[in-house]
Amino acid sequence: MTPPVRRLAGALHRRPRLRLAALISAPMAWLxxxxxxxxxVLLVSAFWTTNEFTSNIDYLWNTDNFRTxxxxxxxxxxALRTLGIAAAVTLIDAVIAFPMAFYMARVARPRSRRxxxxxxxxxxxxxxxxxxxxxWVMLSHGGVIDWIAAPFGGGSPGFGIPAVVIVLSYLWLPYxxxxxxxxxxxxxxxxxxxxxxxxARPWRTFVGVVLPLVxxxxxxxxxxxxSLSLGDYLTVQIVGGTTQMLGNVIASNVTLNLxxxxxxxxxxxLIIVGYLLAVRRTGALxxx
Amino acid sequence: MELSxxxxxxxxxxxxxxxxxxYVPLALVLVNSFNASRSFAWPPSGLxxxxxxxxxxxxxxxxxxxxxxxAGLGATAIAVVxxxxxxxxxxxxxxxxxxxxSFLLILPLALPGIVTGIALNAAFRTxxxxxxxxxGLFTVVVGxxxxxxxxxxxxxxxxxxRLAPTAEEASAxxxxxxxxxxxxxxxxxxxxxxxAGALLAFALSFDEIVVTTFTAGPGTQTLPLWIFDNLxxxxxxxxxxxxxxxxxxxxxxPVYLAQRLSGEVLR
Numbered sequence: 001m002t003p004p005v006r007r008l009a010g011a012l013h014r015r016p017r018l019r020l021a022a023l024i025s026a027p028m029a030w031l032x033x034x035x036x037x038x039x040x041v042l043l044v045s046a047f048w049t050t051n052e053f054t055s056n057i058d059y060l061w062n063t064d065n066f067r068t069x070x071x072x073x074x075x076x077x078x079a080l081r082t083l084g085i086a087a088a089v090t091l092i093d094a095v096i097a098f099p100m101a102f103y104m105a106r107v108a109r110p111r112s113r114r115x116x117x118x119x120x121x122x123x124x125x126x127x128x129x130x131x132x133x134x135x136w137v138m139l140s141h142g143g144v145i146d147w148i149a150a151p152f153g154g155g156s157p158g159f160g161i162p163a164v165v166i167v168l169s170y171l172w173l174p175y176x177x178x179x180x181x182x183x184x185x186x187x188x189x190x191x192x193x194x195x196x197x198x199x200a201r202p203w204r205t206f207v208g209v210v211l212p213l214v215x216x217x218x219x220x221x222x223x224x225x226x227s228l229s230l231g232d233y234l235t236v237q238i239v240g241g242t243t244q245m246l247g248n249v250i251a252s253n254v255t256l257n258l259x260x261x262x263x264x265x266x267x268x269x270l271i272i273v274g275y276l277l278a279v280r281r282t283g284a285l286x287x288x
Numbered sequence: 289m290e291l292s293x294x295x296x297x298x299x300x301x302x303x304x305x306x307x308x309x310x311y312v313p314l315a316l317v318l319v320n321s322f323n324a325s326r327s328f329a330w331p332p333s334g335l336x337x338x339x340x341x342x343x344x345x346x347x348x349x350x351x352x353x354x355x356x357x358x359a360g361l362g363a364t365a366i367a368v369v370x371x372x373x374x375x376x377x378x379x380x381x382x383x384x385x386x387x388x389x390s391f392l393l394i395l396p397l398a399l400p401g402i403v404t405g406i407a408l409n410a411a412f413r414t415x416x417x418x419x420x421x422x423x424g425l426f427t428v429v430v431g432x433x434x435x436x437x438x439x440x441x442x443x444x445x446x447x448x449x450r451l452a453p454t455a456e457e458a459s460a461x462x463x464x465x466x467x468x469x470x471x472x473x474x475x476x477x478x479x480x481x482x483x484a485g486a487l488l489a490f491a492l493s494f495d496e497i498v499v500t501t502f503t504a505g506p507g508t509q510t511l512p513l514w515i516f517d518n519l520x521x522x523x524x525x526x527x528x529x530x531x532x533x534x535x536x537x538x539x540x541x542p543v544y545l546a547q548r549l550s551g552e553v554l555r
Contacts, residue, residue: 009465019466020381024389027374027437030366031392035404035434038411042403045410096309099302107291107299116303118543123310125539127495129515130532134313136519137320137529144316147331173310202291231400234497238519247402254406254502262410265403272399 046262057259065263075249079267082245085165086229090176090222092169097176097221104177105184117181124174132238135167139239159241167239168229175224183217184210219279227272314536321533323526339526343534346527352514359425359500359510360493363432367489370433371440372482378441379448396435401498404435409502423505431503432496436489443485447478484549491542 002010012019046065049058069075104116123131138144138156145156157163187210195205233247246268253261291299324334343349378389396404408431412423421427455477459469497512504513515531518524 005467006465009467013460013466016381020377020383023373023377023381024383027370027377028389028392030370031396031434031437034408034411034430035396036392037415038404038407041411041414042407096306099299100306103299103303107296108303118547119307120310122539122543123314125491125542126314126536127512127532127539129495129497129512129519130317130535131313133515133519133528133532134317138313138316170309170313202295227398227400231402233402234516247400250402250406251501254409258406258410261406265400265406268400269403276398 042262042265045259046266048259050257050259065260066266068260069263069267075264075267078244078246078249081161081243082230082247082268083271085161085168085245086226088165089168089172089229090225092165093173093176093225094218094222096169096173097180101177101180102184105181106187120177120181121174128171129234131171132167132235135163135170136238139163139166159239161240161243163239163241164236164243164245167235168232169225171235172225172228175228176218176221179217179220180214183214187213223276223279226275227268230268230271317529317536318533321526321530323529339530343527343530348509349511349514349527349531352509352511355425355509356494356511359428359432360490362425362429363436363493364486364490366429366433367436367440368482368486371437371485371489372444372478374437375441375444375448379445393438393441397438401496402502405431405499405502408434408499412503423503424508427503427505428500428508428510431499432493435496435499436492439488439492440482440485443481443488444478447481451477480549484546487542487545487549 012022045057047061047063049060049062049064050056051058100120104113104120108116139159141156141158143156149155157166191209191213192205195209196202200208231247233245233251236243236245236248246264250261250265253264319332321339322335322337323332324336324338325332374389374393377383378386408427412427416422416427451474455473456469459473464472495512497510497516500510500513504510509517511531515528518528
């Protein structure tokens, strides 16, 4: 008589569909129940209303929350401000990451490349709050930035939108450097040599050959910098002063008016999904 | 592409400046943790280790660290099992809806943390609370595991795609059954990828605060929640700085482990 383990193994070996079902059912059940289910609950609750007097949820199907989000100028301003901050962060990170990644991949000696890469990526492990906190200390009144800028008659920008842009750019910079570094490293030398042989000066080669080839990498990096900034709400709370972003509006409504919070949270989700769909054609998603 | 001398110097300068911008804030946190005064006025008036001693004696801090470790280990354990299963399914089989599975896996990480957070919050309130299960460590582990699955999946799937099936076929030809082949042949081949994924999952969970905020009950405080809570209290500033400094120093550990793991891959 064959032992049960071997019989089960044999049964599985003969039926690939059964093996697949055994492998995929648990992870899918988890994600469908814990995650998709939760998203559906959230979406459905956006169509309910919070009773103004009792703060209880009225389970009456209506689209009032979405109408509020679309028509109230408060939400439009917050959404535009959030978009502006996310775009500024993406631009700043791209400008800083470009020369750094280029230097790491094409100018530095091969031996120091790996070391530089580790140096750039190590801060990712230091923690989100730790870094936001570090900037909070630096930007605060009488802090390092005041001390540095004082001889020039300047001072810390204080807590507000500029501080939010600085700190978010700092937080997400490695996510922009990494795909750019990989793209610069994979640039075929032959193409650059050919461009030079055909008489192009370095700058011409850079604009005509290098830039088009690394464009997907910039877009891949921008997916991180853009969507991470769009959904952020803690950095704003720490260094933003009274600035509000979409995340704050959602967070402040969760306990008191969940239906409204659910409706507002559709805004960043739609923007991110739209952005992903728009850049899918460029092949950037394969670079993630 | 031959760069001019000036361009090279300019690029080197940009690199040095970039690294300075990355590391100066972290270095300042380290220096400030030895700052004798309570405020963070710069330059420090004197140096002392008294805040490190004070942090050591803070019981709430130790409990938060303990909670974070438990949540991280729980979420990582679930993520390792489910992520590995999904990786095998997606790389070894062709089936209807395979793309959708990959998409569903990455969704919890792609959508803003706050959306995931309030979705889980709303779902737990509607489903778990009537069952008598309150918000606590359990809900935090469920929330963290959901977005940790994808990092284990990515690491293991990448390794499986590069793994030729010949070794497994040889094992089966020599009479090993499915489980023996998995245990003696496949698992050793994906082990380092599995560890790398687990390391990443744990780090992600250990650092997470947004989803945690909306899934933790009032009695559950992870380390990031403790930091955020105490950030607002002026008298706790120096102790928060000590914790931040400690986390910066400790971030070398996963980097070292990751380097060891990638060394194993190259060998």
